[in-house]
Amino acid sequence: MRFTTSTLRSAMRFLALWACAIVMVLATLGIMERQRLVRELTVKSEGLHRLASQRADQHDAHLTALSAILVASEEARQDLLIEVAATITRFYPRIVSVNALSLEPARPDIQTPFALGAQDATRVRDIALQSTGALQIAPSTVDVDRYLLVKRSPNSQAARYALALNINAAALVASDDPFWQRPSVSHRLLSPQGDVPTGGLATGDATFSKTIGSASQPLILETALRIRTADLLPNGTVLVATALAML
Template sequence: MTALSAVAVASEGRRHDLFLDVARTITRFYPRIDEVQLVPLEPGAETIGTATLDAVTAEGIRAAAKASDGRITLLPHPQRPDHYMMVKRSPNTDEARYGLMLAIDAGKLIGDGGPFWTRPSTAVRLSLPDGHNLLQRAALPDAIRFSRPLSSVSQPLLLETGMDIGLSDMFPPVQTGLTFVTLTLAYLAGLAALRQRARTRAAEQQARLSALDSRLTHASRVNALGEMASGMAHELTQPLTAILAQAQAGRRLLTQRNHAALAAVLDDTVSQARRASGILERFRNWSQPHATPVSAFDLRRALGNVEALLEQDALSRRIQLEFHLPETPVSVVGDPVEIEQVAFNLVRNAMEALDGHAGETPRVTVTLKEEDASVVFDVADNGPGIPETLRPRLFTPFVTTRAGGTGLGLALSQRLVERAGGEIALVASDDGATFRVTLPRARARQEETA
């Protein structure tokens, strides 16, 4: 939402083509987000969005944005069952001019957990913090029931699940005595409860991984695009304003036939145009990210999160996903989310490189090992490899080998690794592609900064 707000403010109300392009890109990357709207706070002004917006919903968004204290507001969608709206004012100040809304499909947010969750005896409910039910497939039983709020600052939704256990679930066909029936009943009841608890934990884990996937993807695509658009609009304002003023002055001097003064005005206009060109060149080469606090963490845990995130995707693609991690902790100093994002980008790129590749069984291998003063992890695949002509520009922003790719993943990964004091490189290989990330060990990094 921060990126969309930056794009909306940068357009200054003149055109919203870029806003709609970014909005459609978001809905394509995140199917659970199926509507984006930009509602002016001034009644009667034109609403910009990916779908037609009715007056009642627009007024609700406008009222929520006006009452906002800067935080995201969650509201049920008045026209679409099983949907809720995330509303934020734009810009996020008291001088806000728009209400920005994302519509979320609660059914797609939970996802398909398998045939177990479609059984008549199993119930799932997802509610807003104020208690409004977004999704409830059946009434929740009182016997075996679990509820827990999702650990998301912007979307603290309440997930509740339950299951009715009948006699057919607890009693198999038996023709034994009363003692055996009693023992069997106790055993089956306890086993059903344990299985239900395990499945509930699996549903909670799926929701956590979905939130983590959204955060990583947002950091690698939408956030970068919003930051670049906002910075470009800010820096281009001065030279463009100067060019406009000089052009107006030149037109007056031309009318007055003051050719001597006109030459100086044209020179200044050329200078400001070159300045604007330099700004665009700098953004094309990607601005350096700001430093963030770092700490020591176990790299195995970050790689384990990546494996959990991409395991189901690998199975659906019929790809062997292998992680070879040491038995003992491997400590490095850095931002765990950023290093996790780097590993996620590399593994996902390797999986996408194997799509449609004929030959031996597709395989992606992640290997973590420790050296004297550094930690190394390799991400290797047995795909077609990187074209020779592309290798010198592999880490340049907007360079990609995939149709529809942004070309920002490897460039962002390089900057995140360098921020942690490490290096990332493409290793020469005869089979597929291998990317190597080298990071300083926690003790070595702390001695350097001491």
Template sequence: MRTGPSFFYRPSVAILLGVLLVVLTVVGLASWRYHTHIQVLEKESVLLQRLASQRAGQHDAHLTALAAVVQTTADQRGHELFQDVAHSILNFYPSIDAIELVTQPDAAELPTGVGAVDPEIQAWIQEQAWTGNEHMKLLVHPTHPGHYLLIKRNPNLDALGYALMLDIDAARLLGNGEALWSKPDVTLRLSLPDGTPFLGAATDAPTTLHFSKALSSTTQPLLLETGLQLKWDDLLPLWPTLGMALLVGVAYAGVCLAWRQRRRVNAAVEQARISGLESRLAHASRVNALGEMASGLTHELTQPLTAILAQSQAGRRLLSKGDTERLAKSLDETVIQAQRASAILEHFRHWSRPQRLPTTSFDLRDALHNVQSLLRQEAQNQQVHIILNVPATPLLVKADAIEMEQVLFNLLRNAMDALQQITGDRLITITASEQGNQVRVDVADNGPGVPAQLRGELFTPFVTGKEGGTGLGLALSQRLVERVGGELLLQETAGKGAVFSILLASQPATSEPSE
């Protein structure tokens, strides 16, 4: 009897499940490391976006301060104060690469500022500063990759004929010293609001960008995007993965061994319990059957013993008269009745043997006639009419004859007991026939039938519908029939009564008895 999941007892299935468990563990480890890397990336990306937004806000403050300086120094030669302030800004804010005071394209005055402004784009900067009515322009630097230009105009500066320009290094705007952003599998991309990238080429970005958010700046709403390309080494580092797989495999093997050991112990205990029950069932049922047999045996022996007594007394009278001819007939009848009594006792002796006899091929009709003879007198006393329908040809089966007689005896006694509950004709019909490769015996009665609540458990030990019954007869009978490969069934009946059927494998007429 198994007490746990059956897969623990099949080595191939257990190994397959162990491999599957290790694979799931490896997949789980890879998934956990993947999500861990993504969480770290998103956390650092949020911090970077906040830092870049703060620095972008500082650029707005610088432009406002420089505009005020230009307005107060517009009439002073050389704009010395403007340059002093611009130098201070460059010294303290490394993300700003150059500051320039842009003049109108047709102005006689040249642009002035600090930082490395490429002379080749001066005319382009002037054109962009004075094209359109926008007071703030955000442009990609045409000659410095990774730089963008922030150009500001306002009514006061327009009146003076000036605009302000900041050349901003986007890499320094984002740079915060974190080692994460220096890894080759991590990509940073910064784009203009219209989607034009200028830091981190589009081809360098991973297929999936895990973070995308614009800077919190009204004048510089640059789109910050970050991504991570993970390799197998990142998801499944060799030694931690091997260690985890080994740990799970050892734990699973331990569980399997413990469960198998527990199963062996439980199976041994259960087998011992079942063996004890079977022994008690067989003993109790045989004792019960012997008790019932004793009643039938008493009635059956009464007739031949009475006949022997009567013939003996008649023989004494005939002997005293010297009537030897009639005396011989009386003695012959006495011998016949004595032989009949001896046959009955012989059947009883075999029935009561505790050991199981070797199975042999025998004619089941003989067992039916023997049981009918044993119960004939009792059936007459109870006014039960037994009809036996058997074919003219032998019904050969391979089983223990005494055990089959015990099964038939139990079925007939149960039928006779059931008929005691009815009035009128009491009829038991025994029909034996050979159907294909099976011998079938139906024991039918016209009694009240088996109660519906007992049908499902009728062959369970100690379940009985008879008052004072032990519930062992049918359980043992089914066990004896199944032991020789047969079946004992309760047939459903549309009307009253019950029909029990015995199905046994038929034997060829030429088969030899064998153990």
């Protein structure tokens, strides 16, 4: 009986140590997997941030070119401006429309087919009239997914037009990378004023936040990753941990 009790106690101690070993191995593997997932979110977010920054810089270049056309042609070649605007919207579909709104009642507006609504047009003119030279952004009153990038032309107190790009913010951070299609991953853009032009951000266990590298469009890219226990310890990992603990 004494031998049997001693053997039972030894077996129980062995099982306890074996269970502790499994727990330790699983905990270590879970921590390593979590660190890998966080690194992946950071790397992918940095890549999306660079892409969005490059696209934002293109917007600045477009407005500079359009303003140069307006000034050089002295408004005599409205057809040229419309043609260039059509090319921009065709090759950069995130730019919904290009508009040159007159700041003087006697001058006509120059707008592409997707003209701005009355509220947005008034907002664009007000921004241009109050401008000190820098490009300005404002949320669209028509579509929460869009924002307006405004420049006065010429860029002086003698400005005659308010140039505006109507931009789809969701398209600014669109990506073909399958990573962003995962249901556990979400991302959005946030304006400096706190407006959210690209929808909500899901609650995440890992997050990333960084301002777009654009002086004219200082939008904040936020990303999040939801990490479940199953992501950290899939069935295959549990089996491997159990096998390692038995060695």
